[in-house]
Amino acid sequence: MTQALPQGKLYESQKLALWYFWVALALFGAQVLFGLLAAWQYLDPNFLYGKLSFMTNRMLHINAMIVWLLLGFMGGVYWFLPLELGREVVGIRLARFAFFTLIAAVGIVVLVYLLVQYGPGNAFTLWFITEGREYIEAPRWADFGIVAVMAIFLYNVVATAIKAQRITGVVAVLMFDLVALAGLYMAGMNYTPNISMDQYFWWWVVHLWVEATWEVLVGSIMAMALMHLLGTPRRIVETWLYLEVALVFGTGILGLGHHYFWIGTPEYWLGLGGFFSALEPIPLVAMVVHAVYDAGMHRMQTVNQPALFWAIAQAFGNFIGAGVWGFMQTLPQINLYSHGTQLAPAHGHLAFFGAYVTAILTVIYMALHQVRRPELPRFDSKLWKWAFVLMVVGIFGMSAAMTIAGFTQTMVERAIGGSTWQAYIDAQQHPWFQSGMVWRFVFGVFFLVSYLVLLWDLVTIGKGEARVVKEVGAHD
Amino acid sequence: MTSEAVRDLMLYGMLMVSAAGFYAMFYALGRMLERPSIVTFSYFFAALQALGALGMILPPYLDPFWKYLIAFSSAVYLFIPQGMWWVVTTFHEKEHAH
Numbered sequence: 001m002t003q004a005l006p007q008g009k010l011y012e013s014q015k016l017a018l019w020y021f022w023v024a025l026a027l028f029g030a031q032v033l034f035g036l037l038a039a040w041q042y043l044d045p046n047f048l049y050g051k052l053s054f055m056t057n058r059m060l061h062i063n064a065m066i067v068w069l070l071l072g073f074m075g076g077v078y079w080f081l082p083l084e085l086g087r088e089v090v091g092i093r094l095a096r097f098a099f100f101t102l103i104a105a106v107g108i109v110v111l112v113y114l115l116v117q118y119g120p121g122n123a124f125t126l127w128f129i130t131e132g133r134e135y136i137e138a139p140r141w142a143d144f145g146i147v148a149v150m151a152i153f154l155y156n157v158v159a160t161a162i163k164a165q166r167i168t169g170v171v172a173v174l175m176f177d178l179v180a181l182a183g184l185y186m187a188g189m190n191y192t193p194n195i196s197m198d199q200y201f202w203w204w205v206v207h208l209w210v211e212a213t214w215e216v217l218v219g220s221i222m223a224m225a226l227m228h229l230l231g232t233p234r235r236i237v238e239t240w241l242y243l244e245v246a247l248v249f250g251t252g253i254l255g256l257g258h259h260y261f262w263i264g265t266p267e268y269w270l271g272l273g274g275f276f277s278a279l280e281p282i283p284l285v286a287m288v289v290h291a292v293y294d295a296g297m298h299r300m301q302t303v304n305q306p307a308l309f310w311a312i313a314q315a316f317g318n319f320i321g322a323g324v325w326g327f328m329q330t331l332p333q334i335n336l337y338s339h340g341t342q343l344a345p346a347h348g349h350l351a352f353f354g355a356y357v358t359a360i361l362t363v364i365y366m367a368l369h370q371v372r373r374p375e376l377p378r379f380d381s382k383l384w385k386w387a388f389v390l391m392v393v394g395i396f397g398m399s400a401a402m403t404i405a406g407f408t409q410t411m412v413e414r415a416i417g418g419s420t421w422q423a424y425i426d427a428q429q430h431p432w433f434q435s436g437m438v439w440r441f442v443f444g445v446f447f448l449v450s451y452l453v454l455l456w457d458l459v460t461i462g463k464g465e466a467r468v469v470k471e472v473g474a475h476d
Numbered sequence: 477m478t479s480e481a482v483r484d485l486m487l488y489g490m491l492m493v494s495a496a497g498f499y500a501m502f503y504a505l506g507r508m509l510e511r512p513s514i515v516t517f518s519y520f521f522a523a524l525q526a527l528g529a530l531g532m533i534l535p536p537y538l539d540p541f542w543k544y545l546i547a548f549s550s551a552v553y554l555f556i557p558q559g560m561w562w563v564v565t566t567f568h569e570k571e572h573a574h
Contacts, residue, residue, distance in 0.1 A: 080568055139548070274545075278549055279549065280508060282556065283551055283555060284497075285497055286559075286560045289561055292501055292504035293561075293565075293568075296505070296509070297568075319497050320494075320497070321496075322488060323497065324497065327489055328486055330492045331489070331538075333485060333542070334485050336478075337482050338482075385512065407486070410482060411483060412552060414482075415478070415482040416479045
C-alpha cells in the first residue's frame, strides 16, 4: 500500500535526510579547513609544528571528505526512497539510531586523530587510534561501525521495497549496489603484513568502493533527482542507469588495474589496467552529449535553477575530472613517472568535486525547495550563482596549480632526475612547483570563501521569499 | 623513456580527451540549437582530438599494442557525438510517442 502525503508534508525519512545533509555540509567545511591547513604547511612546514602535523591535517581532510560524501548519499537515498516507493521507510527508528551512532563514532575518531594522532604501531593502535592506511585510516572499531551502519541502510532499502511490494529499476540497482558497498569496504579490513597483498585489497576500497559503487550510487540518486527536477520519464532514466552500470562494469572495474602497476603485482596488470583505463573516458564523453541535450531541452530553465546547474555541472565535472585528468596519467608509460606526484590530487580534487559534490548539492537544493517553499513556482536566490561560480573557479584553480606542480615533479624529479633523493629536492625547490603550491593555497582560500557563500545560501534560500514568478518548467 | 617523451605523451593525451569532450559538447549544442555553424565548429575539435592521438601514435615512444589502443579510442571519439545524438533523440522520441 502506498501512502501519499499532503502537499508540503515530509516523510520521517525525509526529515532524517535533512539531518544527514546538514551534518554532511558541516563536514564539508571541516574538509576544506583541514585541507587549507595542510596546504599552508606545504609553504611553511613549521606551521603548527608539534601541535597538528601535516599527516593529521591531510588525514582529516581526506576522511572528512569520504564521510561527508557518504552522509550526503545516504541523505539522498532517504530523501528519495519514500517518494520512489510511495511509503515511509520501514526501519526509520533504526535509521535514526544508525545516524546518531555514525555521528558519535565520527566525532570520537576525529577527537582521537586530533588529540592522540598516532600510536606505537601495534594492535591497540590499529583497533583504537588509526590503521595508518592512507584514505582508510579509521580505526578497526570504527570500520565495524561503518559496515554495521551500511548494513542497516541496506536493510532499510530492501525492507521498504518489500513492504511497499514495489521494486523499481532504480531501487533494484540501489539494492545491489549497497550490497557491494558494504562488502567491498570489508576488503580494506583484511590486514596482511605482505605489502603487495595489502595494497591489492586496499585498492578494492579506494578504487572499487569509491569509483564503482559510489558511481552507481550517485547514478541512482541522480536518476531519482532528474525525474523530480526535470520530469524526465522513468523509462529514460532507468535505461541510462542500466547503461551506466554496464559501463562501470565494462571499463571501471578492470580499470582498477591502473593502481596495480607498481605495487608488486604480476606484469599483466600493465596491459589489463592500461587497456580498460584508456577506455574509461569514452562513456564520459558520451554523457556530455546527453547533458547538453537535457539542458537544451529545458532551455536551462526549471523550477529549481540551482539544482539544475549543479546537475549539469555533475556531467561536465565527471568528464573533466575523471576523464581528462585521469587519462592524462593513466597509461603505464606515463604513470611510471607521474605516480604519486601532485597530479594525483589534481585528478582527485576535480573528479570528486565533479562527480560527487555536485550531485549532493543538486539533491540538497531540491530538498530545501520542498522543505522551505514547495508552493514557489521558482526556487531561486541571487547568492547561489555566486557560490556556484566561485566554487567552480576555486576547484579548477586548485587543480590547475597542483597540475603544474605535479608536472614539474614528473619531469624534474622522475623523468630527468631519475627519482634520486637529490632529484626530489630539485623538484621541491623548482619555481614551478613552489608557485604551484602557493597558488594551490590561494585558490584554497578562494574555495573556503565559496563554501561560506554556499552555506549562507543554503541556510537562507527560500526564506522570506515573497515574489511570485510565472511557472517556467517541469514540476519539482 | 626520455623526459621529452613523457612530456609529449601527457600533453597529447590531455589534448586528445579534452578536445573529444569539446567536440561532443559543441556538436550536441549545434544540433540542439539547429545551428550548422556550431556543428561545423565542433569538427575543429574533432580534428584536434585526432591530432592529439597522432601525437601519441606517430613518435616511436609506445609499443604497437598501445598505439592500436589509442587509434581505436580516437576513432571511437570521432563517432561518439553523432552516435549519442541519435541514441538520445531516438530514445526521447519513442518515449514521447508512448
